[in-house]
Amino acid sequence: MDKNFYITTPIYYPSAKPHMGHAYSSIIADFFARFKRINGYKVFFLTGTDEHGQKIQRAAESQNLKPKVFCDLISKNFQNLSKTLNLTNDDFIRTTEKRHFKAVNSLWKKLEENDEIYLSKYSGWYSVSDEAFYSDDEIEIVNNIKLSKSSGSKVEWVEEESYFFRLSKWQNKLLDFYNENPNFILPESRRNEVLSFVKSGLKDLSISRKSLKWGIKVPSNENHTIYVWLDALTNYLSALNYPDTSNNLYKKFWPASLHLIGKDILRFHAIFWPAFLLAANIKPPKKVYGHGWILSGEEKMSKSKGNILDPMDIIKEYGLDPLRYYLIKEVSFGNDGNISRDQLVKCINSDLANNYGNLCQRVISFLDKNLKLEVPNKYNLTIEDNNILNNFKENYNNLLNEIDNQNINYYINFIVNQLFSANKYFNDQEPWNKKDDLERLNTILYVSLELIRKISVLLYPIIPDTSLKVLSIFDINETDLSYESILNNDFLKPKAKLKKIGILFKKIEKND
Numbered sequence: 001m002d003k004n005f006y007i008t009t010p011i012y013y014p015s016a017k018p019h020m021g022h023a024y025s026s027i028i029a030d031f032f033a034r035f036k037r038i039n040g041y042k043v044f045f046l047t048g049t050d051e052h053g054q055k056i057q058r059a060a061e062s063q064n065l066k067p068k069v070f071c072d073l074i075s076k077n078f079q080n081l082s083k084t085l086n087l088t089n090d091d092f093i094r095t096t097e098k099r100h101f102k103a104v105n106s107l108w109k110k111l112e113e114n115d116e117i118y119l120s121k122y123s124g125w126y127s128v129s130d131e132a133f134y135s136d137d138e139i140e141i142v143n144n145i146k147l148s149k150s151s152g153s154k155v156e157w158v159e160e161e162s163y164f165f166r167l168s169k170w171q172n173k174l175l176d177f178y179n180e181n182p183n184f185i186l187p188e189s190r191r192n193e194v195l196s197f198v199k200s201g202l203k204d205l206s207i208s209r210k211s212l213k214w215g216i217k218v219p220s221n222e223n224h225t226i227y228v229w230l231d232a233l234t235n236y237l238s239a240l241n242y243p244d245t246s247n248n249l250y251k252k253f254w255p256a257s258l259h260l261i262g263k264d265i266l267r268f269h270a271i272f273w274p275a276f277l278l279a280a281n282i283k284p285p286k287k288v289y290g291h292g293w294i295l296s297g298e299e300k301m302s303k304s305k306g307n308i309l310d311p312m313d314i315i316k317e318y319g320l321d322p323l324r325y326y327l328i329k330e331v332s333f334g335n336d337g338n339i340s341r342d343q344l345v346k347c348i349n350s351d352l353a354n355n356y357g358n359l360c361q362r363v364i365s366f367l368d369k370n371l372k373l374e375v376p377n378k379y380n381l382t383i384e385d386n387n388i389l390n391n392f393k394e395n396y397n398n399l400l401n402e403i404d405n406q407n408i409n410y411y412i413n414f415i416v417n418q419l420f421s422a423n424k425y426f427n428d429q430e431p432w433n434k435k436d437d438l439e440r441l442n443t444i445l446y447v448s449l450e451l452i453r454k455i456s457v458l459l460y461p462i463i464p465d466t467s468l469k470v471l472s473i474f475d476i477n478e479t480d481l482s483y484e485s486i487l488n489n490d491f492l493k494p495k496a497k498l499k500k501i502g503i504l505f506k507k508i509e510k511n512d
């Protein structure tokens, strides 16, 4: 079985500092990377910055900086964000790197060699903000300004010589490809969007600009700069050392297992990208998942709308794991989700402090006071004990399958239910009233510890720091961590000394 997993985030435009939408894509990708690793997969997790094109050129000009100097500055912020978010990315690619130039040049040459490119003239609409071409019927006029209907961004008229990619020729082949690979685009609603767009007819795509200076030059014609999306998408290959296809990284990890993207960049990843690759005789990725947007008061959170919740501020105030947990749990994956400080605080208090934190605290302090902080012996298990422990075994495969369908909602709901059940179990069993029945008392505590251990393993991809802190009670560290261990009901060895830990999550009072 293929035990390699290559996951990517979009590479971010370093046109301004990172915001919550960027943090969201990255945290979700990290969730999958961590989950796969504890399942014994070799994972390659890539993120980075998309540094060419008009958008970046203009952002640099507005600061009176050379584009490369500007990118060095802002890309640093994204590299720092990766660290602050505790991402386990294996690489961080910048499209201004040599290895990337090499890959883009090779891909272009391959397309040229295969007669997929021709020189002509482009006249049409272009949005610098989206770095996208739009046809007349994709434009609307609002207050005398021409805007893209789908993104709402301003468009300008472009008329110049341009190289074209024969996208129209790939229309039927793409439809065949989608048919043969029903999971290539997820979720279903996005797949339908793409299918109807492709069925409505594909036009050849302009893939170079004469007027753009900031980018990678067309190898055979220095007067043209390669379209920034053809340049950017290639990053997924550059990081595997393409065009050297015999190297280990490429052999192990291409085609990519999952390109995780926001729904606004679906067309580029689900139509253009597989078409470029097929045209260059390269296998397309296995899956593209278009997640929803983080909204603030029903609007997409974005710089131009001025409704940004800065991830750095939130982390400083509430900590990283609460933010990771909140975004993963409260934004129903695949859909748009509204976020707010109030909801974040509620989530910290109810799920993290009351539910998880409290369970760990109660069980450990009971053991400390009554059982010398050692793993107790377990005696005869009751039906309740077996039921609650076996829940994990019974759902083991379900959880695996659901995660392979990117159903994060299922995964987190399972955890929340187990947390409720574990707290209820501890309450109902009343170990504090069992001091005359030490065998039962020991057994209840053994089962409770096993529940804490199993739940903490499941929480690892979501709140890694806290999960590892709790697992350190049992002397389990990151390198020993395995998803499979939730099958085991006798993992903990009686008499093993347990470690104490401090409070996991402080409850946030209204006036804090």
Ligand code: MSP
Pocket: 009, 010, 011, 012, 013, 020, 021, 022, 024, 025, 050, 232, 233, 234, 235, 260, 261, 262, 263, 264, 265, 292, 293, 294, 295, 300, 301, 302
């Ligand atoms: N540079 C391109 C991607 C090239 S990939 C080969 C780009 N960059 S971006 O910085 O504008 O956006 C990167 C990702 O962040 C996209 O997936 C986008 O959907 C996501 N988000 C940006 N704002 C968002 C929200 N408010 N909510 C959720 N994600 C959104 O596009």
